[in-house]
Amino acid sequence: MRVRDRVIHALEIGGLDLFVPFVRLATWDEPGEQLRQIGFALGVPALAFVGFVLAWAVVAGRLETSIGAVPGPTQVVAAARSLAEEHRAERDKQAAFEARMAEKKAAALSAGKAWKERRYSGRPTYLDQIATSLKTVFAGFLIASLVAIPLGILCGTSATAYAAMNPLIQLFRPVSPLAWLPIVMIVVSATYTSADPWFEKSFVSSAITVALCSLWPTLVNTAVGVAAIDKDHLNVARVLRLSFAARVRKIVIPAALPYIFTGLRLSLGVGWMVLIAAEMLAQNPGLGKFVWDMFQNGSSETLARIAVAVFTIGGIGFALDRCMIALQRMSSHDAAIA
Amino acid sequence: MTPQLPEEATKAAPLLELRGVAKHYGSGAHRAPVLEGISLAIGEGEFVAVVGFSGTGKTTLVNLLAGLSTPDAGEVLLRGEPMREPGPDRGVVFQSYALLPWLTVLENVRLAVDAVAGERHRGERELRTKEIVALVGLSHASDKHPRELSGGMRQRVALARALAQDPQILLLDEPLGALDALTRANLQRELAAIALRQRKTVVLVTNDIDEALLLSDRVIPLEPGAAPGEPARIRASFPVAIPRPRDRAALNHDIEFRKLRNELTSHLLALGARRRAGRPIAPPPLPPLEPRVPGQGLPRVVR
Numbered sequence: 001m002r003v004r005d006r007v008i009h010a011l012e013i014g015g016l017d018l019f020v021p022f023v024r025l026a027t028w029d030e031p032g033e034q035l036r037q038i039g040f041a042l043g044v045p046a047l048a049f050v051g052f053v054l055a056w057a058v059v060a061g062r063l064e065t066s067i068g069a070v071p072g073p074t075q076v077v078a079a080a081r082s083l084a085e086e087h088r089a090e091r092d093k094q095a096a097f098e099a100r101m102a103e104k105k106a107a108a109l110s111a112g113k114a115w116k117e118r119r120y121s122g123r124p125t126y127l128d129q130i131a132t133s134l135k136t137v138f139a140g141f142l143i144a145s146l147v148a149i150p151l152g153i154l155c156g157t158s159a160t161a162y163a164a165m166n167p168l169i170q171l172f173r174p175v176s177p178l179a180w181l182p183i184v185m186i187v188v189s190a191t192y193t194s195a196d197p198w199f200e201k202s203f204v205s206s207a208i209t210v211a212l213c214s215l216w217p218t219l220v221n222t223a224v225g226v227a228a229i230d231k232d233h234l235n236v237a238r239v240l241r242l243s244f245a246a247r248v249r250k251i252v253i254p255a256a257l258p259y260i261f262t263g264l265r266l267s268l269g270v271g272w273m274v275l276i277a278a279e280m281l282a283q284n285p286g287l288g289k290f291v292w293d294m295f296q297n298g299s300s301e302t303l304a305r306i307a308v309a310v311f312t313i314g315g316i317g318f319a320l321d322r323c324m325i326a327l328q329r330m331s332s333h334d335a336a337i338a
Numbered sequence: 339m340t341p342q343l344p345e346e347a348t349k350a351a352p353l354l355e356l357r358g359v360a361k362h363y364g365s366g367a368h369r370a371p372v373l374e375g376i377s378l379a380i381g382e383g384e385f386v387a388v389v390g391f392s393g394t395g396k397t398t399l400v401n402l403l404a405g406l407s408t409p410d411a412g413e414v415l416l417r418g419e420p421m422r423e424p425g426p427d428r429g430v431v432f433q434s435y436a437l438l439p440w441l442t443v444l445e446n447v448r449l450a451v452d453a454v455a456g457e458r459h460r461g462e463r464e465l466r467t468k469e470i471v472a473l474v475g476l477s478h479a480s481d482k483h484p485r486e487l488s489g490g491m492r493q494r495v496a497l498a499r500a501l502a503q504d505p506q507i508l509l510l511d512e513p514l515g516a517l518d519a520l521t522r523a524n525l526q527r528e529l530a531a532i533a534l535r536q537r538k539t540v541v542l543v544t545n546d547i548d549e550a551l552l553l554s555d556r557v558i559p560l561e562p563g564a565a566p567g568e569p570a571r572i573r574a575s576f577p578v579a580i581p582r583p584r585d586r587a588a589l590n591h592d593i594e595f596r597k598l599r600n601e602l603t604s605h606l607l608a609l610g611a612r613r614r615a616g617r618p619i620a621p622p623p624l625p626p627l628e629p630r631v632p633g634q635g636l637p638r639v640v641r
Binding site for chain 1: 404406423424425426428429430432434436438440441449450453454499503
């Protein structure tokens with residue numbers, strides 16, 4: 001029984017409450033009730049999804065566009081398959097290329113000739129694009145967090161800092177990524193001029209744009225969380241004459257952590273949404289660029305492939321949100337293990 | 339019955355002193371005076387109990403003594419010097435306990451040990467932390483979080499944290515108010531023993547007359563204003579001339595003690611009656627109705 005309760009607790013923390021009835025059913029704990037819950041938690045969404053797919057299939061067949069009919073579910077699945085196939089083919093080509101190079105290198109070295117390394121220069125596949133997008137969003141999210149959390153703590157502890165920051169926050173929070181991006185790109189091209197850069201310029205521009213748009217929820221939530229700290233807890237710090245650093249580390253951050261994580265979760269959601277637009281414009285190799293390229297080349301598979309990207313973007317956004325919920329629940333000291 | 343004036347009560351140079359202190363919250367139309375003309379001198383090693391009705395500014399008084407807030411008039415003196423800020427020499431047990439919920443019992447106490455003995459060796463500090471936790475009888479619960487503890491245990495942790503900073507003065511804000519009678523009696527006994535053994539100067543704020551008489555050298559009633567909205571004052575002081583530590587059962591048969599308790603009770607009842615009599619029949623305009631959390635003083639709007 002202890003094991004079962006731990007599993008259930010882990011599922012709840014992980015935001016996978018959905019599977020709790022299965023665990024209970026497995027231990028034959030009120031099976032009727034568990035079946036009812038499973039039916040409700042899984043059956044209803046599944047029915048709704050099936051209904052959506054059917055409606056989509058019906059509508060898709062009737063809508064003609066300049067580049068063919070709007071793809072139905074089957075075409076989209078086929079497009080996903082072909083994208084996976086391309087990825088495999090590309091990887092095979094790369095492996096073959098590298099094997100050939102290795103052979104040549106061995107031959108050249110044994111013959112005592114000079115050898116210059118050559119890198120494979122194939123197109124990025126769909127999976128590469130997803131990886132780039134994830135890298136970019138996390139880079140932007142990291143920048144946003146590093147800026148927003150300290151600023152939020154400052155705004156939460158000092159009424160003056162809050163009064164100073166508030167108009168700026170209100171002014172910049174609603175600005176669309178499409179407005180920031182050109183400024184960011186120009187500034188990045190002007191300032192980021194290393195001969196051997198660590199990152200592509202487009203990557204830096206996209207990441208900074210994501211950061212600019214996604215730092216606000218973390219900033220505001222951190223400030224609210226810090227301002228809401230129990231006054232008695234701060235009095236403890238005063239009685240003990242804790243230094244500013246100790247106060248922040250021992251009292252302010254742990255107390256505000258649930259709020260900070262709420263902000264981070266919202267920020268990551270905003271960041272992921274903004275990223276696609278930023279990549280489209282910045283031509284950063286990622287999902288946004290993929291969608292743009294598909295739109296530009298207008299083949300018969302264009303719409304189906306874009307639809308695959310839509311589902312990918314949605315699925316990844318959903319997964320990121322789940323991860324953040326899990327972190328948020330783990331950080332909540334009041335409710336977590338009660 | 340001739341209650342002595344507080345100034346006359348202490349002959350030795352006071353360790354902690356309030357001189358004509360006044361404190362109010364809010365301003366303008368919302369100005370709410372809480373304390374006025376408070377003078378109180380506390381000698382070294384003395385155990386003083388301040389008894390008052392709820393909502394008469396007891397917590398405000400503790401905050402002033404701790405240096406957590408500054409008076410609007412008058413002065414607070416510590417060893418004859420004006421007090422500017424709180425410090426580890428004045429340990430506070432907050433009414434809400436103010437334990438940090440994300441830390442275990444040991445970590446809560448360690449926070450205080452590290453703050454006052456940061457330059458000591460790590461092992462030494464660890465030893466001291468465990469010692470203090472053992473002193474309040476919580477070694478078995480060292481690794482528990484506050485939410486897993488009973489009210490009495492939380493109270494012990496709060497006391498342990500205050501003791502861990504090795505204060506000269508202990509300020510206790512209704513420390514046993516939220517506990518059941520049995521736990522309360524136990525903790526009163528332990529508190530008396532610890533205060534005596536460690537030679538602490540203690541200011542205990544309470545609404546329990548028996549508790550005050552059992553533990554303290556001197557009981558000071560915090561007298562509420564004659565009508566609601568008027569500030570509380572201190573006018574009288576009742577010395578308890580029975581050597582500490584005291585035995586609760588024996589006290590109940592002590593004629594001196596019973597006389598004192600009767601005096602004190604009737605004094606407080608008279609104050610309460612005066613307050614009720616002073617209340618006008620038509621209720622005065624009320625401040626905004628906000629829930630008043632014990633220990634948090636006045637409503638947020640007013641503050």
